[in-house]
Amino acid sequence: MSEPLLQVRDLVKHFPITRGVVFQKQIGAVQAVDGVSFDLMRGETLGLVGETGCGKSTTARMIARLMDPTSGEMLFEGQDLAALKGRSLKQARRDIQMVFQDPYSSLNPRKRVGSIIEEPLRIHGLLKEGDARRKRVQELMDRVGLNPEHYNRFPHEFSGGQRQRIGVARAIALEPKLLIADEPVSALDVSIQAQILNLLRDLQRDMGLTMMFIAHDLSVVRHMCDRVAVMYLGKIAELAPNEALYAEPQHPYTEALLAAVPSPEPGRRGQTSQGLAGWFLERQRHWPVVDQLNIHHRAKDSTLCPECFAEGFPEWLRNITWRGRTPAWPVALGCVAVERELAYGENFPLT
Amino acid sequence: MSTGTLLEEAFDSDAMGRPEVVAARTPSQRFWRRFRQDRVALASLGFIVFLILVAVFAPVVVAIAGTPGPNTIDSNLLNSFGMPTGPSLEHPFGVDGLGRDVLSRTVYGARTSLEISILATLIATFVGVILGMAAGFFGGWVDTIVSRSVDVMLAFPVFLLALGLASGCSLGNGCAGGLIQPGISTVVAVIALVSWTYPARLIRGQVLSLKQKEFVDASRSLGASNTRIIFREILPNLVVPIIVYASLMIPTNILLEAALSFLGAGVPAPTASWGAMISDATSIFETAWWYMLFPGVAIVLTALAFNLVGDGLTDAMNPRASD
Numbered sequence A: 001m002s003e004p005l006l007q008v009r010d011l012v013k014h015f016p017i018t019r020g021v022v023f024q025k026q027i028g029a030v031q032a033v034d035g036v037s038f039d040l041m042r043g044e045t046l047g048l049v050g051e052t053g054c055g056k057s058t059t060a061r062m063i064a065r066l067m068d069p070t071s072g073e074m075l076f077e078g079q080d081l082a083a084l085k086g087r088s089l090k091q092a093r094r095d096i097q098m099v100f101q102d103p104y105s106s107l108n109p110r111k112r113v114g115s116i117i118e119e120p121l122r123i124h125g126l127l128k129e130g131d132a133r134r135k136r137v138q139e140l141m142d143r144v145g146l147n148p149e150h151y152n153r154f155p156h157e158f159s160g161g162q163r164q165r166i167g168v169a170r171a172i173a174l175e176p177k178l179l180i181a182d183e184p185v186s187a188l189d190v191s192i193q194a195q196i197l198n199l200l201r202d203l204q205r206d207m208g209l210t211m212m213f214i215a216h217d218l219s220v221v222r223h224m225c226d227r228v229a230v231m232y233l234g235k236i237a238e239l240a241p242n243e244a245l246y247a248e249p250q251h252p253y254t255e256a257l258l259a260a261v262p263s264p265e266p267g268r269r270g271q272t273s274q275g276l277a278g279w280f281l282e283r284q285r286h287w288p289v290v291d292q293l294n295i296h297h298r299a300k301d302s303t304l305c306p307e308c309f310a311e312g313f314p315e316w317l318r319n320i321t322w323r324g325r326t327p328a329w330p331v332a333l334g335c336v337a338v339e340r341e342l343a344y345g346e347n348f349p350l351t
Numbered sequence B: 001m002s003t004g005t006l007l008e009e010a011f012d013s014d015a016m017g018r019p020e021v022v023a024a025r026t027p028s029q030r031f032w033r034r035f036r037q038d039r040v041a042l043a044s045l046g047f048i049v050f051l052i053l054v055a056v057f058a059p060v061v062v063a064i065a066g067t068p069g070p071n072t073i074d075s076n077l078l079n080s081f082g083m084p085t086g087p088s089l090e091h092p093f094g095v096d097g098l099g100r101d102v103l104s105r106t107v108y109g110a111r112t113s114l115e116i117s118i119l120a121t122l123i124a125t126f127v128g129v130i131l132g133m134a135a136g137f138f139g140g141w142v143d144t145i146v147s148r149s150v151d152v153m154l155a156f157p158v159f160l161l162a163l164g165l166a167s168g169c170s171l172g173n174g175c176a177g178g179l180i181q182p183g184i185s186t187v188v189a190v191i192a193l194v195s196w197t198y199p200a201r202l203i204r205g206q207v208l209s210l211k212q213k214e215f216v217d218a219s220r221s222l223g224a225s226n227t228r229i230i231f232r233e234i235l236p237n238l239v240v241p242i243i244v245y246a247s248l249m250i251p252t253n254i255l256l257e258a259a260l261s262f263l264g265a266g267v268p269a270p271t272a273s274w275g276a277m278i279s280d281a282t283s284i285f286e287t288a289w290w291y292m293l294f295p296g297v298a299i300v301l302t303a304l305a306f307n308l309v310g311d312g313l314t315d316a317m318n319p320r321a322s323d
């Protein structure tokens, strides 16, 4: 718990934006990950939280070497992952495994479940082909709560939750040291989510896994993680132990995320249903950190907090345009339509 | 994927008392099931099987029909003006300008037509799939080369190219350093050369979308090599589109072969070919309609049957209504 398994330093990923078909010209870059640093301690579970598009998956994919970083270091047991090639890379992959977000696209529809779970053993030439491997596959299926008799079935014969279990079985087949779970439950029914979370937590405990757990809202992370990193527009806004983060959020964005966590008690619904909209209204002092990208993104992303927008997104908030950092929205003045600008520090009109 | 699986599944789910599993099928099982429900396509498939049998057993068919061989010239069958005689009991399809039996030549023509179109389709599909997969998977300069070659091929007057190549290669020692000999292989090579572009483009597009799937990432993070990902993860998902596309290329290639033969750039005489028969028939069409009719009907029916099967397979792959 004391010594770091993974040290990430100034990790950057820029995706070029190009124009043109034959002669491509770079006209800009999406700064998906923009200087991320953190340590992952052996045996801990680190949450990585932030809204969709803030660079969580990109960070995870770089660590899992599915994508090369633009710059930065990822030291895994002291060895820079970014520099690994060929045989040593293949060896390192055994130690870092991933559970993916979409249980439908993460399993090849043409392969039987047994073969999907056996694949890692086959790739690394572990165990003898035939009975030994099948036994191991069935053990793994049993371990993740699947009926081992079903190894001969195809992925489409399983439900979303069962499919995610298959993905977990595949990821732990090589007994990795680090397991990266990229929003492993966000595609699942709420009723199934807890089962998968419990499975991951049990595995983490029993196998002594170090885990990086990605989510887009804090409610999922709350019961999973030792520490939580809040990511915002490609950077880590705040990294704190779980309780501290909930008790005393340091960054306004963390507060926003906390405000978006739906309250389980019906009595408090009224309060939280203001959710994001309410947060916007009350927190004008934070406008300098909530820039255009964020509010536009948020305005579209009603999945982040369905309850926040149960009564519809306020029309004026939807129509906000930006003049530099100053929000403006159309209002009717008599029969003339004009733009209303919000001065810094001014309150949004509560209508 | 096999019938064995289906049975196994049904058995298994019965034992488990889980009826919903019985309905579960792999995508390819659903594909074949939908195809089997398409009567027109099935009838066409029946016709194609019949045609293939006729082509393979052409000597037997001719023997049963009691007609002379396809290249037997019998000038006694021409009338006193030197013109061919029409359909009769001995020669149901009549005879041609040289006194050869049209039925026999039509039957042997099926051989030429199917052999060339199927071989050319196999080669073009193979080449197109390999290049399309490489282009879609690796992107970058590989994609640039393949895609630009496809663009150039598609902008080419392919028919003129085919004619030029076909006549160039059908002289003496063939072309491409003797690799392509005059005769059937020339025609096959020419047709394959002009038709690999279509599967290449199709497969490239499919690979581009498959490459985005998380199971490819999963396989890579497990340590799989590119080769393994391409052949073990991606290719199995391309089997159905490849079958569908190849089935649609065959009729196109049948027509292409007929057209090349019609223009004198097909298989060399005296090999029977439907296109060449129609070409020969044009000069004596006024008196010998049968010489053009029967090979013409054969071309239309064959191309139609293949197209209907191809359409059936396409529908089975992309069902408009859910089943």
Ligand SMILES: Nc1ncnc2c1ncn2[C@@H]1O[C@H](COP(=O)(O)OP(=O)(O)O)[C@@H](O)[C@H]1O
Binding pocket: A015, A030, A031, A032, A050, A051, A052, A053, A054, A055, A056, A057, A058, A059
């Ligand atoms: N392959 C890519 N090419 C271009 N832009 C990308 C690519 N992958 C991700 N992005 C962009 O990078 C940003 C971060 O994406 P991602 O890491 O997937 O976010 P998250 O997982 O937090 O939702 C997004 O704006 C996304 O559009």
Ligand SMILES: [Mg+2]
Binding pocket: A053, A056, A057, A058, A182, A183
């Ligand atoms: Mg993501």
